[in-house]
Amino acid sequence: MKKQLLVFCFAIMAVTSLMAQNVIDKEVEKAVKGLAGVVLSPLKITIKEITLDGTNDMTDRFSGVLYDMVRFHAVENSNNLFIVVDETKTIAQRGPNKETKEPSINTISGKYSIIGKNVRVILELKVDDKIRKTTKFEIPVSEIENMGISLIPDNFKTQKEAEKQDKNIAVITGTDKPAKNQNAQTIQIQAWFDSQLGSRVYMHREPLDITVTADKDCYFKILHIDVNNKMKMIYPNSNDKNNYLRANTPRVVFENTNYMIYGPYGAETILICASTEQFQNIERDYISPWIPATADSVRSAIKSGRGDLEPRPITLTQTGEGEARYTFTILKPNDDHRFGRPENLTEFFKNMRSEAEKEGAVLKDHNENSGSGYYLIKDKRVSYRIPSDAPDMIEFAYYNLNSISGGNNVRGQTRGASHSFDIEKPRNITQAIQMVRSGIEGKGGTFNGDEQQGNFKASGIEGQYRVTELVKVTITDKPLLIPNSLIEKEVRNYFGGK
Numbered sequence: 001m002k003k004q005l006l007v008f009c010f011a012i013m014a015v016t017s018l019m020a021q022n023v024i025d026k027e028v029e030k031a032v033k034g035l036a037g038v039v040l041s042p043l044k045i046t047i048k049e050i051t052l053d054g055t056n057d058m059t060d061r062f063s064g065v066l067y068d069m070v071r072f073h074a075v076e077n078s079n080n081l082f083i084v085v086d087e088t089k090t091i092a093q094r095g096p097n098k099e100t101k102e103p104s105i106n107t108i109s110g111k112y113s114i115i116g117k118n119v120r121v122i123l124e125l126k127v128d129d130k131i132r133k134t135t136k137f138e139i140p141v142s143e144i145e146n147m148g149i150s151l152i153p154d155n156f157k158t159q160k161e162a163e164k165q166d167k168n169i170a171v172i173t174g175t176d177k178p179a180k181n182q183n184a185q186t187i188q189i190q191a192w193f194d195s196q197l198g199s200r201v202y203m204h205r206e207p208l209d210i211t212v213t214a215d216k217d218c219y220f221k222i223l224h225i226d227v228n229n230k231m232k233m234i235y236p237n238s239n240d241k242n243n244y245l246r247a248n249t250p251r252v253v254f255e256n257t258n259y260m261i262y263g264p265y266g267a268e269t270i271l272i273c274a275s276t277e278q279f280q281n282i283e284r285d286y287i288s289p290w291i292p293a294t295a296d297s298v299r300s301a302i303k304s305g306r307g308d309l310e311p312r313p314i315t316l317t318q319t320g321e322g323e324a325r326y327t328f329t330i331l332k333p334n335d336d337h338r339f340g341r342p343e344n345l346t347e348f349f350k351n352m353r354s355e356a357e358k359e360g361a362v363l364k365d366h367n368e369n370s371g372s373g374y375y376l377i378k379d380k381r382v383s384y385r386i387p388s389d390a391p392d393m394i395e396f397a398y399y400n401l402n403s404i405s406g407g408n409n410v411r412g413q414t415r416g417a418s419h420s421f422d423i424e425k426p427r428n429i430t431q432a433i434q435m436v437r438s439g440i441e442g443k444g445g446t447f448n449g450d451e452q453q454g455n456f457k458a459s460g461i462e463g464q465y466r467v468t469e470l471v472k473v474t475i476t477d478k479p480l481l482i483p484n485s486l487i488e489k490e491v492r493n494y495f496g497g498k
Helices: 002-036 061-076 087-092 141-146 154-167 282-286 295-303 345-359 401-406 429-442 484-495
Strands: 043-052 082-084 106-115 118-127 130-140 189-194 209-214 218-225 230-235 266-275 323-330 335-340 362-367 372-377 380-385 393-400 414-424 446-449 453-458 461-467 470-479
Touching (some): 002 061, 002 118, 002 130, 002 141, 043 118, 061 118, 130 141, 189 266, 189 323, 209 218, 218 295, 335 484, 345 372, 345 484, 414 484, 429 484, 461 484, 470 484
Parallel strands (some): 043 082
Antiparallel strands (some): 106 118, 218 266, 266 323, 335 393, 372 380, 380 393, 414 470, 446 453, 453 461
């Protein structure tokens, strides 16, 4: 009986392990297919390590499982677009008389990180040493535990224990204050970033995902310096005031409220500062506006707050002592437009969802209060928001995801959308046409027409008009997912109609 019970228990364990493996395998399969989606012809690739973020080895079993699954699906399920070769074989093929320079090898590599109760895996395809595509997915930690697999490499654990012993770092329990004998100038703090495109490249209305860690108990804050060299403390903030960080304990920032990335577009900077004592004037900085990022203001912010200008050396290296600096890029959309804010937002969003359903679009992360969110439709990403600097407007940004991965800035964001409506004819049609021309050209558009007929193009809207007893307007093209009601309002404004 006991033997039967033991066999039964082993069978249950085996089934649970197999189910967990299937869950992971399906996610890996989708991720690899996503990478293959940007490849147009068969490509020789090498599968590189899939490692715990922050390490450079794959000695744990989970890394090995991921590696094997990625390699399998690259061979079997990539529609023959990936030709997997071993890096060692590629190098060995060079004869004694061949050039010894390392060949340019196309690779798939990856990192994984533990985010709360999930493990986030990011795979990266490099072609000619340039990132072509990234894909990511999350797996519950419980699924991996069901397989009896370790998430942390053994030598990583040993290294961390050795660091604690060598540096005599006190282990603090039951308190929210770091040890007083720690030296702020020797804190090593660093961060990891996650974005949909990878490599710290973000799109309009994408959350800035950051995970931080330090080798000592400390307080930390994050400064954002934008492309116009304006600076603001973005963490801690009024929604999340807890900026205490335990030693060697990764922490996800912005857990309570997302920090969204918008324009202006270009290269920007994140500066992370650490201190063994709470920063001075930290509460005042919660609500402080953006200020010029001068040498004095940056030094003051790093030290303790904007009122303290005590000179001291500033380390702005990738992983400095007490500070760490990272650059990231906000990618300019393929197309972007602003329209007048609809009077009834609820009705507007309802109409937009209706437009989206016709196109098979998937709504992501819609926030009714902020009037923002984004849609995914085939190879396109359409985000929208009501800008804080222009609350009477609504803003749209269009990304052609294929053009991003392929490097071609093709348009591809609009579609034919024949739609007709009438506008009451202005009393002075000559003056009205002049005003239309001025308004459209003032927005960077084009207008060709007279008092009888014409055509126009502005804010992604293309159309034509004909004047009879009424002004008859036909829209021939418009930005994707924009409801006809918003298009009509915009065009009526051109003509001064109702």
